[in-house]
Amino acid sequence: MQPNPSTVTSGAVRRGLQGSGTHWPSVVFQVLLAASLLFTLVALLVLLADVLGRGMPVLSERGIDFLTAPLSSDPAKAGVGQALWGTFVIGVIVVGVAFPLGVATAVYLEEYATGSRLTRLVDVNIRNLAGVPSIVYGLLGLAVFVGLFKWLGLGNGRNVIAGGLTVAVLVLPIVIITAAEAIRAVPISIREAGYGVGASRWQVTAKLVLPAAFPGILTGIVLSLSRALGETAPLILAGAVLGSFSSGNADLLGQLLGPYTALPMVVYRWTTLPQDEFRQLAAAGMVVLLAITFAANGLAIYLRNRYSRVW
Amino acid sequence: MSIDSVTVTEPVIRLEAVDLYYGTFRAVRDISYAFPANAITALIGPSGCGKSTLLRSINRMNDLVPGARATGRMLYHGEDLYGHGVDPVEVRRRIGMVFQKPNPFPKSIYDNVAFGPRVNGIKGDLDDLVEASLRRAALWDDVKDKLRQSGLALSGGQQQRLCIARAIATEPEVILMDEPCSALDPRSTLQIEELMLELKTRYTIIIVTHNMQQAARASDETVFLTMGDDRAGYLVEAGTTSDLFTNPRSQLTEDYVSGRFG
Numbered sequence: 053m054q055p056n057p058s059t060v061t062s063g064a065v066r067r068g069l070q071g072s073g074t075h076w077p078s079v080v081f082q083v084l085l086a087a088s089l090l091f092t093l094v095a096l097l098v099l100l101a102d103v104l105g106r107g108m109p110v111l112s113e114r115g116i117d118f119l120t121a122p123l124s125s126d127p128a129k130a131g132v133g134q135a136l137w138g139t140f141v142i143g144v145i146v147v148g149v150a151f152p153l154g155v156a157t158a159v160y161l162e163e164y165a166t167g168s169r170l171t172r173l174v175d176v177n178i179r180n181l182a183g184v185p186s187i188v189y190g191l192l193g194l195a196v197f198v199g200l201f202k203w204l205g206l207g208n209g210r211n212v213i214a215g216g217l218t219v220a221v222l223v224l225p226i227v228i229i230t231a232a233e234a235i236r237a238v239p240i241s242i243r244e245a246g247y248g249v250g251a252s253r254w255q256v257t258a259k260l261v262l263p264a265a266f267p268g269i270l271t272g273i274v275l276s277l278s279r280a281l282g283e284t285a286p287l288i289l290a291g292a293v294l295g296s297f298s299s300g301n302a303d304l305l306g307q308l309l310g311p312y313t314a315l316p317m318v319v320y321r322w323t324t325l326p327q328d329e330f331r332q333l334a335a336a337g338m339v340v341l342l343a344i345t346f347a348a349n350g351l352a353i354y355l356r357n358r359y360s361r362v363w
Numbered sequence: 364m365s366i367d368s369v370t371v372t373e374p375v376i377r378l379e380a381v382d383l384y385y386g387t388f389r390a391v392r393d394i395s396y397a398f399p400a401n402a403i404t405a406l407i408g409p410s411g412c413g414k415s416t417l418l419r420s421i422n423r424m425n426d427l428v429p430g431a432r433a434t435g436r437m438l439y440h441g442e443d444l445y446g447h448g449v450d451p452v453e454v455r456r457r458i459g460m461v462f463q464k465p466n467p468f469p470k471s472i473y474d475n476v477a478f479g480p481r482v483n484g485i486k487g488d489l490d491d492l493v494e495a496s497l498r499r500a501a502l503w504d505d506v507k508d509k510l511r512q513s514g515l516a517l518s519g520g521q522q523q524r525l526c527i528a529r530a531i532a533t534e535p536e537v538i539l540m541d542e543p544c545s546a547l548d549p550r551s552t553l554q555i556e557e558l559m560l561e562l563k564t565r566y567t568i569i570i571v572t573h574n575m576q577q578a579a580r581a582s583d584e585t586v587f588l589t590m591g592d593d594r595a596g597y598l599v600e601a602g603t604t605s606d607l608f609t610n611p612r613s614q615l616t617e618d619y620v621s622g623r624f625g
Contacts, residue, residue, distance in 0.1 A: 167429045241466035245526070247427065249479030249533050250456030259482070264469055 103342070107335035118336060123296035123318065127329035130296075130322075132337050137307070138212050138292070138314040139281055139344070145216025146223060146280045151273055153220075154227030155262075158269075161228075162235040163257050175232075182225035190289030193218025198291050201309070210291025212312035218290040219283055223276040230272025234265040267356040274352030278345045284316040292317045315341045373440070375400045375537055375567045376421060376458075381435035383416050385428065390416045392595040394435075396586060398537075403559055403568045405582035405604065407575070409619070412588045413596030414571045418539050421569065422458035423451040439537075456483055459535035463542040465522035467514030467529070472497075472506050475514040475525055479533035492532060499565075500528035501558050520551025527558065531566070538562070540570040544577065556581040575620055579608050587616050 111118060114131070121131025157178075165171045197217045202209030238261050246256035262269075288294075297311045313321075315337060322334035374397035383391040391413035398404050406414040416425065423444060425431040437444045444454055456479075467475050476493045479485075485492070493510070497503040502524040506517070514525050523543055530538055540559075544552040552574075559568055559581055572578050578585055585608070586601040600607060600616045611617040 239466075241462060241464060242468060244424065244427070244460075244462060245466045245468060245529075246478070247424065247455055248422070248460035248462070249482070249529060250452055250459075251478070251482040252452050255482045259478070260468060
């Protein structure tokens with residue numbers, strides 16, 4: 053009689069298919085991975101809970117007054133109005149300066165100057181610049197921008213424009229790198245198709261490559277902006293005021309060229325003051341800063357999804 | 364040769380002793396051939412013999428590859444395509460291209476076809492031009508109700524016909540096709556071949572193909588290249604497709620078209 057496959061006992065097949073039970077190394081590995089995620093989440097949640105727990109009472113008690121009041125030595129009156137204004141102007145300068153400069157640099161590196169030794173050298177250096185400690189950029193801002201405004205005779209040069217430019221230069225490498233990566237991710241076939249119907253390099257770049265890379269570029273911009281708004285160290289050197297000050301009734305130009313501060317500066321300042329009330333104010337300031345950062349990131353996600361769907 | 368030997372049957376594209384290089388590597392050597400107008404010429408040969416390189420150098424697409432260069436003469440109506448002052452952008456407008464993998468822009472069907480005319484500043488009714496191009500590419504009936512939808516939502520065969528519509532929208536004289544059916548199923552392949560036969564009344568078509576049956580079915584002339592000992596591609600034999608397939612002069616050609624090699 054020929055051996056027949058169907059004569060194999062079904063029990064043996066089932067045992068074979070079931071394997072030898074639990075594979076412990078994979079279980080351990082999975083638990084470790086989940087634990088890593090949990091660690092990050094718990095750290096974030098503890099931080100958020102702590103900041104919210106101490107900051108929210110101030111915010112709910114003072115309400116809009118906390119957001120508009122100027123700095124003061126009286127914790128009951130002090131607010132982040134001037135800091136919000138400074139942070140807003142810095143954000144505008146970062147978007148207005150770092151965005152066009154960074155995207156233009158990335159376009160040049162990726163579309164025009166590809167392959168040369170100089171380009172590779174520049175590329176490596178930009179990557180290194182992204183890792184330079186921010187305090188170094190503060191020194192640069194002090195020497196160049198503050199010095200420039202002083203030389204121009206605009207007060208002592210320690211104004212919000214100098215601060216904004218310093219932070220713009222600080223995030224420029226990040227903008228360039230993320231924009232260059234987004235541009236590089238556009239398939240070569242899209243470029244070939246454009247050239248194939250007689251488009252010039254400028255037309256291929258402006259009408260095909262940049263729109264396709266736009267969501268990625270936008271993400272880079274907003275992440276850079278979040279980073280810029282949270283920077284403290286370079287602003288200390290670039291002349292942000294640590295104590296309280298009064299802009300009086302200065303017009304817009306006067307406010308732009310006068311003393312300034314920013315949200316992270318104020319938070320830092322308040323944490324160093326002896327009164328306990330100021331530490332609660334600092335927590336409230338952090339809540340405001342976090343809210344701005346989350347809002348910026350949310351906007352980035354919204355815009356990215358919106359522009360991805362235009363196709 | 365005297366100047367009065369020029370006749371109305373002057374070929375659109377004439378190659379004279381063309382060598383093509385990538386850096387110091389010679390990819391193609393000593394190609395001379397005249398591509399007849401309003402006909403389909405197939406470039407066949409084993410992988411790596413330089414068919415695509417040759418095709419892409421005709422509309423100066425290979426300018427985009429760092430280190431690529433050409434020697435010899437490539438004439439378009441007697442004018443050297445690599446001559447002094449020739450703008451590659453103008454070359455590509457007259458000599459269009461369809462690629463191996465369908466590569467519609469991430470834009471609407473309408474904008475895909477309208478892109479070429481727009482960047483070239485073609486005047487006239489864009490709607491009519493888009494419709495005419497899509498009709499000529501045998502795609503109009505499939506897409507006329509969804510011109511605003513993404514070109515990427517179409518099937519592979521439809522995408523390739525969209526790419527053909529995009530190529531003919533700029534009113535080129537020559538269309539280069541780099542293995543246009545290699546990513547398509549047999550039915551879509553046949554549709555593209557039927558389309559090519561219709562298009563050749565208006566355009567001169569040069570097609571690279573790995574598919575012997577396709578060359579035999581769809582082309583009027585065939586150029587067979589192979590790779591030499593120096594790894595450079597060279598022209599073994601060229602002529603009318605029926606001659607080359609039924610009565611090859613070279614043993615290399617016979618082996619290749621009969622499937623014994625390659």
